Amino acid sequence: IQNTLILPMTEPELSFRGDIGIADGRIQFVGKADPSFVAQRVIDGSHHLTMPALVNAHTHLSMILMRNYKDNLPSLQAWLSEIFPIEDTLTEADILTASRLAIAETIQSGVTTFCDMYFHSEATAQAVLEGGIRANLGLTLFGDEASSRARIAEREGAMLALRDDPSGRITLSAAPHAVYTCTKETYQLANRWAREHDALLHTHLSETRKEVDDCIAANDLTPLFYLESIGALEGVRSLFAHGVFLNDEEITHLAQMNASIVHNPSSNLKLNCGIAPTSTYLKRGLHLALGTDGASSNNNLNMVEEMHLAALLGRLEGNLSAWEVVKMATLDGARALGLDQKIGSIEVGKEADLIMVDLAKSHLTPLNDPFSSLVYSAQASDVSTVLCKGEILMHDRTLTHIDVETLIEESNRTWSDVLKRR
Ligand SMILES: [Zn+2]
CATH class of the missing domain: 3.20.20.140 (Metal-dependent hydrolases)
Incomplete structure (x- = not known):
């Protein structure tokens, strides 16, 4: 993830711009890119903040x-x-x-x-x-x-x-x-x-x-x-x-x-x-x-x-x-949940459970304080990309593993069936 605003959650109010390298599901570097790291895929983070999921x-x-x-x-x-x-x-x-x-x-x-x-x-x-x-x-x-x-x-x-x-x-x-x-x-x-x-x-x-x-x-x-x-x-x-x-x-x-x-x-x-x-x-x-x-x-x-x-x-x-x-x-x-050694912050060695929030939104401009923006102004629909263990589960709001339209139909059928059982 290149040139993104990083909210690592490692110390109060800390945010900085940089790159995040991910391999084998884990975070390899945070901030300055490791010159020896060859990325198979680069995600542009210039209009996003990236934080722990x-x-x-x-x-x-x-x-x-x-x-x-x-x-x-x-x-x-x-x-x-x-x-x-x-x-x-x-x-x-x-x-x-x-x-x-x-x-x-x-x-x-x-x-x-x-x-x-x-x-x-x-x-x-x-x-x-x-x-x-x-x-x-x-x-x-x-x-x-x-x-x-x-x-x-x-x-x-x-x-x-x-x-x-x-x-x-x-x-x-x-x-x-x-x-x-x-x-x-x-x-x-x-x-x-x-x-x-x-x-x-x-x-x-x-x-x-x-x-x-x-x-x-x-x-x-x-x-x-x-x-x-x-x-x-x-x-x-x-x-x-x-x-x-x-x-x-x-x-x-x-x-x-x-x-x-x-x-x-x-x-x-x-x-x-x-x-x-x-x-x-x-x-x-x-x-x-x-x-x-x-x-x-x-x-x-x-x-x-x-x-x-x-x-x-x-x-x-x-x-x-x-x-x-x-x-x-x-x-x-x-x-x-006893998982803070694995996830919850952006640190080298932790598993890459990360989200990218799209900042190119009228309601998030100007970005005076990214933490205030997140809790007072952001909407769930601003979350554009989601990674779990380095795997992309949603990119640009498109879910990669799940067909929502089919599930909506199935869920409606399931609920009408449940109501008939009363
Ligand atoms: Zn409860």
């Missing part, structure tokens, strides 16, 4: 099928009671179609890594491998010990085979849904499974006031300390989606843990949950990543839009900088 650290990918279905119900609980019965009818074939379309949308907004909590992960994995991107896939658990044991027995062979895929693009998590849908024993099983297989522990945490109040009423502890008390978090890297309502003690405790909070601003606003005080969290030393949550509570998988909202909401209670927001969506997202 975005990381969507919390989603339920295949919920795109339920996009704009049962919107604006009064609470998270009311919405879930409409969604759960539909989810019970989804088949592996439905999930494959949905995942393929969702991955097209994901790449089109500049994301090459997502962290998923959903069902039929083998189907999502197939779509990930076809699409050329990366994912952390959850072994999603609900309910009591018996149902969790059955699910683990049914799924773990396939999940472990996916983790060992030679592409190295799939990692795993144990993903108990939430304290209000899983028993203590399910969380303990999840913890054991995560430790045994070096997987993350991915769960929803303190998303609503009601969740926190109910947990205190039942256990005399807030959700985080309840999970600690039952040993659910011992010895694992934890990924907590939402964390909207964390008290002072929880914030202090989280800052010392091997854990990240995933901020999902669109979902929190749309489901009327609240606003996570991200500026305070950062000041107190918490690790924050950014996610879209499922498309049926967002209602898209657009991480550029998510950066925009995070930046605006961050102004409400503090002073979240544009650079901090971009870092949440890149390096800190990679860190949250």
